[in-house]
Amino acid sequence: MASSPPIVEASLNAAVLCSKLSTALPGKVFLPGSLEYNSSVDSYFFRTAKQTPACILKPQSADEVEAIVKILAANPGVKFAIRSGGHTPNPCQSNVDNGVTIDLRGLKRIDKKEGQDGVLSVGTGAEWGDVYDYLENTGRGAVGSRESSVGVGGFITGGGLSFFAPELGFACDNVVNMEIVTSKGIVNANAHENTDLFRAIRGGQGNFGIVTRFDIKTHERNTYWGGGILYPDTTEDAQFQAWSDLKNGKYDPYAAVIQSYLYFGAQKAFMVSNNMVYLKHIERPTGLAGFENIQPQVPGTNTMRLDTTKNFALELQAWQPLDQYAVYVTTTIKLSPSVGKKINSIWREATNLISDSPNITSVLTYQQFPPQDKDNPNGMGLNASDELHKDHFIIIISIYWHEIKDSERIANTTKDAVNKMEAAAAEENALHPFKYINYAAFWQQPPSSYGQGAKDAAEEVSAKYDPYLLFRKQAVGFKYS
Numbered sequence: 043m044a045s046s047p048p049i050v051e052a053s054l055n056a057a058v059l060c061s062k063l064s065t066a067l068p069g070k071v072f073l074p075g076s077l078e079y080n081s082s083v084d085s086y087f088f089r090t091a092k093q094t095p096a097c098i099l100k101p102q103s104a105d106e107v108e109a110i111v112k113i114l115a116a117n118p119g120v121k122f123a124i125r126s127g128g129h130t131p132n133p134c135q136s137n138v139d140n141g142v143t144i145d146l147r148g149l150k151r152i153d154k155k156e157g158q159d160g161v162l163s164v165g166t167g168a169e170w171g172d173v174y175d176y177l178e179n180t181g182r183g184a185v186g187s188r189e190s191s192v193g194v195g196g197f198i199t200g201g202g203l204s205f206f207a208p209e210l211g212f213a214c215d216n217v218v219n220m221e222i223v224t225s226k227g228i229v230n231a232n233a234h235e236n237t238d239l240f241r242a243i244r245g246g247q248g249n250f251g252i253v254t255r256f257d258i259k260t261h262e263r264n265t266y267w268g269g270g271i272l273y274p275d276t277t278e279d280a281q282f283q284a285w286s287d288l289k290n291g292k293y294d295p296y297a298a299v300i301q302s303y304l305y306f307g308a309q310k311a312f313m314v315s316n317n318m319v320y321l322k323h324i325e326r327p328t329g330l331a332g333f334e335n336i337q338p339q340v341p342g343t344n345t346m347r348l349d350t351t352k353n354f355a356l357e358l359q360a361w362q363p364l365d366q367y368a369v370y371v372t373t374t375i376k377l378s379p380s381v382g383k384k385i386n387s388i389w390r391e392a393t394n395l396i397s398d399s400p401n402i403t404s405v406l407t408y409q410q411f412p413p414q415d416k417d418n419p420n421g422m423g424l425n426a427s428d429e430l431h432k433d434h435f436i437i438i439i440s441i442y443w444h445e446i447k448d449s450e451r452i453a454n455t456t457k458d459a460v461n462k463m464e465a466a467a468a469e470e471n472a473l474h475p476f477k478y479i480n481y482a483a484f485w486q487q488p489p490s491s492y493g494q495g496a497k498d499a500a501e502e503v504s505a506k507y508d509p510y511l512l513f514r515k516q517a518v519g520f521k522y523s
Contacts, residue, residue, distance in 0.1 A: 055119045056096035056141055062117070063099060063142070066109055072098045082145050087191070088131040088368040088442075090449070095123070095143040102148045104254040107223045110144060111252065115225050115512050123518050124248045126166050127193015131368035132484040134518045136196065141518070144252070146195060152176045155257050161218055164256050166195035171359075174352035183263030183351050185216040188300070188317075189362055190355040198256055199247045200480035201422060205268070205319045205351060207412040208431065209295040210261065212422075214244035215415045219257035224250065224507040232257075233418070242503040245422035245496075246489065247479060248517045250503055267327055268319030268354050269345035275303065275312040277336050278386060282379040284332035285408075289377075289433055296321040297329040300409055303386055305393045307402035312390065313340070317358060323348060363403055363442040369453050370440050371460045372481035372488075376472040377408065377435045384466040389439065392459035396441070399448040405440045423496030424476065434474055437463070438481040457485060479520055489522040497522050 064071040072078040074094065082098045101107045114122055121141035128136050137143050147167035155161035162184065164173055171190030177183060185204045187197050202213025210216055219232040220240065229251075231240035243250050273281075281301060288297060299318040306313070316336075320327040325348060326334065334346060345357065375381060386406065393404040411434040416426035424430070439460060441452055460483075467473040477488035489500070500522050504514055514521060 055117065059113070059117045059120045059142060060097035062113055063097065063110065066113060067099065067101070067106060070100050070102070070106065072100065082143070083137075086128040086137060087362070087364055088366060089446075090131045090133055090367050090369070091128065091135070091137050093133060093137040093139045095138050095141050098143045098145050100145050100148050104149075104221060104223060104228055107144070107146075107149075107252055107254055108228055111223050111225060111512070114142070114516060115510060118510075118512075118516060121516055121518055124195075124252055126195030127169055127191065127197070129192045130196065130480075131370055134484070135520070138518050146252070146254070147193075149254055158218070158257070160260050161257050162260050164194050164258060166193075166253050166255065168194045170194060170197070170355060171352070174350075174355055177260065178350060178352050180260075181262060181264045182260040184258055184260050185210050185213045186351075188355055189359045190352070191359055191362070194256060195253055196247065197480065198258075199243055199245070199253060201245050201420070201478060202480070203409060203412065203436070203478070205298055205354065206261070206321060208298050208410055209321055211412040211415055212244075212420065214420050215418055216259045217244065217256050218259060220253050221255040222251040222253050225510060225512040226507060228254075229507075236507075238499065238503050239507055241419060242421040242500050244420040245479065245492065246500060248519050249489070249500065249513050249522065250507055251513060263321070263351070265323055265348045265350055266319060266321050267324055267330070267346065267348055269347055269349070270315055270317040270343070270357065271334065271336075271346065272340040272343035273314045273316075273336060274338060274340065275314055277314055277338070278303075278383070279379075280336045281314055281316075281333075282382045284336060285377060285382070286379060287332045288329070293432060294329045295413075296327075298410065299330070299333060300407060302405050302407040303389065305397065305402070305404040307397060307399065307404075310397070319354060366442040366444060367446060367449055367452075368440065368442045369456050369483060370438055370481050371456050371483035371486065372436065372438050372478050373460055373464055373467075374411070374430075374434055374436055374474040374476045374478070375463075375467045376433050376474065378470070378472065381467055381470050381472045382408075385437070385463045388459050388462045388466065392455050396443075396448070396452050396455050399443045399445065399452065401444055402452075403442040405438075407438045407440070408435045409438070411436055421492070421496055421500070422476070423492030430474065436478045436481070438478075453483075457483070482520065486520075488520055
């Protein structure tokens with residue numbers, strides 16, 4: 043008799059596993075058709091991530107996560123996904139078909155860390171808006187997402203780009219301790235214990251274990267200058283000149299700019315936006331003048347003011363397209379006006395090829411590379427002495443559309459565009475191999491861009507904390523090979 047197709051066998055194995063999990067964790071396992079299951083699937087931000095696992099688990103504690111991990115380890119034929127916020131557009135990253143999805147949003151407690159001034163304990167399932175609400179009236183800020191609905195767990199383990207990046211680096215570099223469920227049990231990882239795991243998981247996402255709690259630094263910060271401005275795309279030359287002026291002077295750690303070139307399919311219009319902050323309580327600082335003074339501006343779109351992280355994050359969240367199909371893709375380049383013009387031209391050509399998709403939105407975004415902390419290296423293989431923050435940028439192309447029939451064509455067009463961008467940057471010796479994992483496309487493998495040293499270290503960490511490679515083989519997501 044012929045063997046069963048792999049997908050059928052996987053479904054049967056997953057169904058049996060879900061039954062075992064239901065016995066071990068009564069009331070925490072939800073099957074297709076249940077209200078809790080449907081609510082979890084529907085809560086993903088993008089349709090591309092709304093998959094159909096055999097069951098969804100909703101643990102409420104690290105001990106329950108540990109029980110789940112032990113059962114998964116005993117059933118090696120079943121894939122599983124780890125979900126905190128569910129903000130990635132990628133399929134098979136924070137959700138999975140015919141497997142098990144661990145929905146960590148029940149782990150969202152936020153408390154001051156006892157005995158450690160300025161340290162906040164945050165459950166992995168909290169959203170950054172929850173953190174900002176907690177800190178709103180304390181005069182302190184946290185290095186977190188610039189959009190309030192992003193989950194804490196995936197954001198930090200992927201690095202984390204924030205409003206504070208030019209001054210304080212990646213969000214993961216502002217963590218002092220992590221509580222992690224490994225296949226060998228619950229451990230704390232920090233600068234003094236399990237230091238190898240602490241380094242590797244910051245940038246390694248779900249390759250080594252499940253983080254259930256982060257103890258993060260907070261910083262004295264109340265209100266600062268920021269907001270957004272929308273311009274016609276005829277301002278491109280002025281936009282790149284503003285970058286050149288900012289980068290060619292003395293490095294300013296307080297100026298953070300997110301520059302996006304946009305195509306709005308509904309209006310059939312190309313535009314430019316700058317969302318920016320200056321991390322001091324100063325109105326109209328000179329550090330952002332090069333961008334704020336660009337003319338013309340679209341009337342009524344200038345929101346620059348003194349405000350809090352909470353409100354800046356809510357403002358950006360309001361621009362986030364929801365419940366659409368989406369693809370992200372990323373690369374890293376050394377920016378100059380000539381490189382930028384080539385990249386913009388390639389993006390516009392690609393956007394025109396897919397502009398017939400109804401109400402499509404296409405975005406090309408430049409973000410400053412954060413400085414690296416030489417005394418607290420993370421797992422992304424970056425060398426502080428390279429000083430990438432002085433002239434390198436993390437680029438993301440993000441496309442949003444409504445009809446599933448356009449998905450393959452749009453993904454292929456986007457893939458072709460980033461390949462052309464990298465070739466153009468390489469011609470000017472401006473291409474860097476690093477791929478930021480939180481912006482990577484499903485076909486990219488960002489851990490492979492971290493370099494051989496980071497890969498070798500990851501292998502050693504896996505052998506030590508996960509000898510049966512539960513997280514490297516059964517957990518979906520980006521891998522080191």
